[in-house]
Amino acid sequence: MDLPKRKFTDPPAIKRLVKIARSSGVRRLVTSYLWRNPSIQAVDSHQHTVWLFDNTAYQSTMPKTIGKGHAWHVEVIACVFQKDSRKDISKLVATIADIIGLDGEVGTQREIRHCIAERLRPFLYHTAEAHMMMLEIPLPNHTTQIHQIGPTDHNGVSVQTVTTGSRGVKDGDRIRSKLRNWNSTATMDTTFAGPEGWLVISDIDDTIKYTKTSESTGILRTTFVDEPKPIAGTPQLYYQIEKQLQPAWFYVSAAPFNLYPFLRHFIHSHFAPGTLMLRGSSWLDVSELVRSFTVNTKAYKMKWIEKIHRWFPHRRVLCIGDSTQEDPETYAEIYENHPTWVRAIWIRKVTDVPHLEEQNSPERFEAAFKNVPNHIWRVFEEPEEVRDLIARL
Structure with a gap:
């Protein structure tokens, strides 16, 4: 049997959110990027926020290369945003509070509004296109590899596969990598998973x-x-x-x-x-x-x-x-x-x-x-x- 097309139980609420988002300038015109080729820049800890996504490293599954001593590969996803962008989000916060029934006395509670604002903020960051960064990967054999990550696309995202050495690395190991010359917040955890299990x-x-x-x-x-x-x-x-x-x-x-x-x-x-x-x-x-x-x-x-x-x-x-x-x-x-x-x-x-x-x-x-x-x-x-x-x- 075919599943019926899902219908939202409160379509007017979503239409209202769409309207307020657009009127607040939240939707960016992607077409603007078609007319320019921005120069590549390095990320700056004073200007940017960077997210590195945790990942899982894998080995090649070619029959002749599986086994001890073979290099590991890992897909690195990095997202770069402009710091302190979209500061004034009070109208969106109020709209969401109203839509989900937090208007009136409950909706004015400071801690609830603060919670909405904090979780909403990542949806409103300005992304940083054409930015690059240096990633430090500390391996269990006490060596550190440096990999260049980027440049980010028009969504501020970079997705690329990097290859690490195999010496001293085994199935189940977990390491924490970080951006070079960055604070401790820009890190990612990599779990090494062998071909079997x-x-x-x-x-x-x-x-x-x-x-x-x-x-x-x-x-x-x-x-x-x-x-x-x-x-x-x-x-x-x-x-x-x-x-x-x-x-x-x-x-x-x-x-x-x-x-x-x-x-x-x-x-x-x-x-x-x-x-x-x-x-x-x-x-x-x-x-x-x-x-x-x-x-x-x-x-x-x-x-x-x-x-x-x-x-x-x-x-x-x-x-x-x-x-x-x-x-x-x-x-x-x-x-x-x-x-x-x-x-x-x-x-x-x-x-x-x-x-x-x-x-x-x-x-x-x-x-x-x-x-x-x-x-x-x-x-x-x-x-x-x-x-x-x-x-x-």
């Missing part, structure tokens, strides 16, 4: 984090106001997976890149650290936030997961997702593409969010997994239901 691909929203992705106002509230809350029982489940399988962890979410610090802190507080693969949504248009959670999620996740397969084609994979979006259909197609790679698919049936009757119907799951053996996939409501399955893996 287990690997977990996990969704975030409504799989391990309560987000309410089926409701537009729910997304705004859980993103900008509420303290992020793990789904009950999932930290214990993931701890057991980590203990028994010792996998490499990949958290693949349709959430936009702008939420990286927010989501990274959440995962590090409750779950095993890993690589966050987020969506390259519009940096400067907060109105795109809800759409990023709900539109074309399957195509986006398929792209990321196929990349993980290229890095780790010989690992055994456990996929974990939920019923709110297209996780069942996505993981089923990945299984069909790579049936010896995916060993298990677990889908959380979300029952604590309204209006999901069709998404949770047995017919939906049967149709999604019609080409997947029954012993591969499992739908559960409580994490406790699948804990015993870990040992079978």
Whole structure:
């Protein structure tokens, strides 16, 4: 069966947010970049904020090169912003507070407004195009490699693969790299994962984090106001997976890149650290936030997961997702593409969010997994239901 097109439960709220975002000059005209070729500059700690995303290093999977002594590769994602840009965001803060029902006495509380402002700010930063930086990678053999990163594209993002040496580096090692001549905030953690073993691909929203992705106002509230809350029982489940399988962890979410610090802190507080693969949504248009959670999620996740397969084609994979979006259909197609790679698919049936009757119907799951053996996939409501399955893996 085909899933119905998702409809937001509060479309006027999103239209209002779009209007205020555009009227505030939040949407940047990308076409302006077509008419100029900016000169390349170095990042400056006094002028820029830099994010480095945690990642997972892999080895070549060519048969003749697998093994001890082979170099490691790692995809480095860096984002550069202008410091202190978009200072006046009071109108957007007030609008979001009003949309999600915090107007009046509650909405004027200083701590709530401050929370909204802090989480909203990364959506409003001015990005820094055509900037480069120097990355220091300290290896376990007490040597440090220097890699040039950049230049950033028109979204202020640089994505490139760097190669490190293999001497003294082993499967499971974790190192922290940093920008040269920078403060301690611009760092990234790299986990080295060999060609074999287990690997977990996990969704975030409504799989391990309560987000309410089926409701537009729910997304705004859980993103900008509420303290992020793990789904009950999932930290214990993931701890057991980590203990028994010792996998490499990949958290693949349709959430936009702008939420990286927010989501990274959440995962590090409750779950095993890993690589966050987020969506390259519009940096400067907060109105795109809800759409990023709900539109074309399957195509986006398929792209990321196929990349993980290229890095780790010989690992055994456990996929974990939920019923709110297209996780069942996505993981089923990945299984069909790579049936010896995916060993298990677990889908959380979300029952604590309204209006999901069709998404949770047995017919939906049967149709999604019609080409997947029954012993591969499992739908559960409580994490406790699948804990015993870990040992079978």
